[in-house]
Amino acid sequence: MKYIGKTPLLMLVLLMMSIMLIACSDEDKATTDNQPASKNAEQQEATEEKLLNNITLSKARGFVRDEVAFEVTDLQANEPVELVWNAINGEYEIEDLYAVIGPKFTEEEIVLQQGTADAEGKWNGIFQVPEGFGGDFTVWVKQDSKKIGQVGYTVDPSFVMEPTSGPVGTEITIKMEGLGWSTYMRNWQLTYDNKYTGLVTAISTNGTAKAKIRAAGAVGDHAIRLRTGYLGMQYINYLQSPYPDKPAPDFMFTITEGVAATIENHVEDAPVAASGGLEMPELQQAENVKVALSKDEGIVDEPITLTASGLPKDTEIELVWNTMKGSRVSGKGFGEETMSLDKVKTDAGGQLQYDFKVPDDLGGIPHRLDLVADGKVQGQTYLRILPSIVDFTPKSGPVGTKISITIKGGGWTEFDNAYYLTYDNAYTGYLCAFNSQGNLTFDVIATGDVGYHLIDLYPGIYKQQEKETDMTLIPQLTYATDHPGSAMPAIRLAFEVTE
Structure with a gap:
C-alpha cells in the first residue's frame, strides 16, 4: 500500500468533502423544488408544533x-x-x-x-x-x-376457515379481516399441500376478504397455508423478514369419504365486481326512444328479446353489434369493430321487437348494441356475455386421458381476458380469450389416484402498470369480492380417474 503524506491527504479529504457538500446541496434543492408549497408549509408547521406523547x-x-x-x-x-x-x-x-x-x-x-x-x-x-x-x-x-x-x-389480520372437513369438491372459504394495505402486507399467497394455489387480496374491500377454493386430494388431512408475498409468491422465511411479528396462518382440512353435491361441472354465478365494477359510458337515446332487453346478460346462443319504442315509424332499423378484435401479443394491436346483426322494420307506432341469440363473442365488459336508421343512431343498449362450458369430454378415464375442454365467453380487457387454471389446487397456467374472440379451447392430462380430480378456472389480472406489488398472471382466490373491472365467475370442473 502506498503511503500518502499528511498534508496531501488533508487536502484530498477537504476537496472530497467540498464536492459532497455541493452535491448534497443540489440534491436537497432539487427535492425541495419538486415539493408543493403546501407540503413545505405542512412540514414546517409539524416541526414547529410537535405533538405530545399524552x-x-x-x-x-x-x-x-x-x-x-x-x-x-x-x-x-x-x-x-x-x-x-x-x-x-x-x-x-x-x-x-x-x-x-x-x-x-x-x-x-x-x-x-x-x-x-x-x-x-x-x-x-x-x-x-x-x-x-x-x-x-x-x-x-x-x-x-x-x-x-x-x-x-x-x-393484525385475522383468519377463519369454514368448514374444516368434507368430501372432495367441498367449497372451502377462508374469511379474513384486517389485511394490510402497505406494500408488504397487501398481497397474501395460498398453498394447498405445499402447492401454490393463488392470490388473496382485499384492496377494494378495505382489508376484509373471502378466499374460495375446493377440497382436493385423498381422504385425510390436507395443509393450507397463507403467507404474505408482494412479488407473487409466498415469502417462506417470514420470521427473518422485516415483519416477523405478523401472523402466518396454517389450517388443516380433513377430506372425508364421498364427493360433494356440487362436484358436477358448472360456472358459478357472476359475483360482484370490486367497487361495484366499471362505469360504462352513458347510452345515447334519441328523444322519446326507449330500448330494453329481456335480460342484460347471458351465455352464447341464449335467447334474448329486444324491444324498442319511440323510433321513426315504418322505418328500417339496423341492429349494429359493437365488439373488440385484435391481440396484445401479435404486434398488430386491437380496436373496436362493428357487425350488423340484422335489419328490422318498425311498425306504424315506431315500435319493434326482435328475438335473437347471444352472439358468439367476447365476454367480460358489456357490448353495446346500436339501433341505427338512415345512418343515425336512434337508441342503444348494453348486453354482457357470461362464460359457459361448451365441451368437456370425456368425464372419466384412466391416468393419461386427454380431457378436451371448450369455454365460451372469455373477455378481452387486462382484468378479464384470461382464466387461470389449477389442477387439484396446484396452479398450472393461464388461458387467454382475446385472440380467439372469447373462445377457450384446450386440453388437460388426467393425473392422480383413482377418484375425482378438480380443474378450476379462476379470474385474475393479466397485466398492471403499477409494479410495486405483483398481482399478475396468477389465480385471484378473492375474485368473488375483490376482482377489478367486471364480475367474472369461477368455473368449476371435475374429472374422475378410473382404474
Missing part, C-alpha cells in the same frame, strides 16, 4: 372490533375533545375501460370517540378498532380542531 392505550395492537381503553392527559380543562384515526380506503384504478393501473389508496380521518376533558385536563374511555385495513395506524387527540397528541396502534 395518550396511553390499554394495548398497542389487536384485531378489528377489539375494544381499547385509553387515557389522555395535558388537555385544556373542561373543553370538548375527540380521538381520531387515519383510516385507509382502497380501490383499483382502471383507465379506458380495459387497462389496469393498479391499487390506489386514499386516507381519511375518522372519529373514534368524543368527550370532554375534566377539570384536570384528563379524559379516558374506550374505543372500538374500526373495521378496515390492518397495519400500523396513528391515534390522535384533538381539541379546537387541532391535533395535540398521538400514539401508535397496530391492527
Whole structure:
C-alpha cells in the first residue's frame, strides 16, 4: 500500500468533502423544488408544533372490533375533545375501460370517540378498532380542531376457515379481516399441500376478504397455508423478514369419504365486481326512444328479446353489434369493430321487437348494441356475455386421458381476458380469450389416484402498470369480492380417474 503524506491527504479529504457538500446541496434543492408549497408549509408547521406523547392505550395492537381503553392527559380543562384515526380506503384504478393501473389508496380521518376533558385536563374511555385495513395506524387527540397528541396502534389480520372437513369438491372459504394495505402486507399467497394455489387480496374491500377454493386430494388431512408475498409468491422465511411479528396462518382440512353435491361441472354465478365494477359510458337515446332487453346478460346462443319504442315509424332499423378484435401479443394491436346483426322494420307506432341469440363473442365488459336508421343512431343498449362450458369430454378415464375442454365467453380487457387454471389446487397456467374472440379451447392430462380430480378456472389480472406489488398472471382466490373491472365467475370442473 502506498503511503500518502499528511498534508496531501488533508487536502484530498477537504476537496472530497467540498464536492459532497455541493452535491448534497443540489440534491436537497432539487427535492425541495419538486415539493408543493403546501407540503413545505405542512412540514414546517409539524416541526414547529410537535405533538405530545399524552395518550396511553390499554394495548398497542389487536384485531378489528377489539375494544381499547385509553387515557389522555395535558388537555385544556373542561373543553370538548375527540380521538381520531387515519383510516385507509382502497380501490383499483382502471383507465379506458380495459387497462389496469393498479391499487390506489386514499386516507381519511375518522372519529373514534368524543368527550370532554375534566377539570384536570384528563379524559379516558374506550374505543372500538374500526373495521378496515390492518397495519400500523396513528391515534390522535384533538381539541379546537387541532391535533395535540398521538400514539401508535397496530391492527393484525385475522383468519377463519369454514368448514374444516368434507368430501372432495367441498367449497372451502377462508374469511379474513384486517389485511394490510402497505406494500408488504397487501398481497397474501395460498398453498394447498405445499402447492401454490393463488392470490388473496382485499384492496377494494378495505382489508376484509373471502378466499374460495375446493377440497382436493385423498381422504385425510390436507395443509393450507397463507403467507404474505408482494412479488407473487409466498415469502417462506417470514420470521427473518422485516415483519416477523405478523401472523402466518396454517389450517388443516380433513377430506372425508364421498364427493360433494356440487362436484358436477358448472360456472358459478357472476359475483360482484370490486367497487361495484366499471362505469360504462352513458347510452345515447334519441328523444322519446326507449330500448330494453329481456335480460342484460347471458351465455352464447341464449335467447334474448329486444324491444324498442319511440323510433321513426315504418322505418328500417339496423341492429349494429359493437365488439373488440385484435391481440396484445401479435404486434398488430386491437380496436373496436362493428357487425350488423340484422335489419328490422318498425311498425306504424315506431315500435319493434326482435328475438335473437347471444352472439358468439367476447365476454367480460358489456357490448353495446346500436339501433341505427338512415345512418343515425336512434337508441342503444348494453348486453354482457357470461362464460359457459361448451365441451368437456370425456368425464372419466384412466391416468393419461386427454380431457378436451371448450369455454365460451372469455373477455378481452387486462382484468378479464384470461382464466387461470389449477389442477387439484396446484396452479398450472393461464388461458387467454382475446385472440380467439372469447373462445377457450384446450386440453388437460388426467393425473392422480383413482377418484375425482378438480380443474378450476379462476379470474385474475393479466397485466398492471403499477409494479410495486405483483398481482399478475396468477389465480385471484378473492375474485368473488375483490376482482377489478367486471364480475367474472369461477368455473368449476371435475374429472374422475378410473382404474
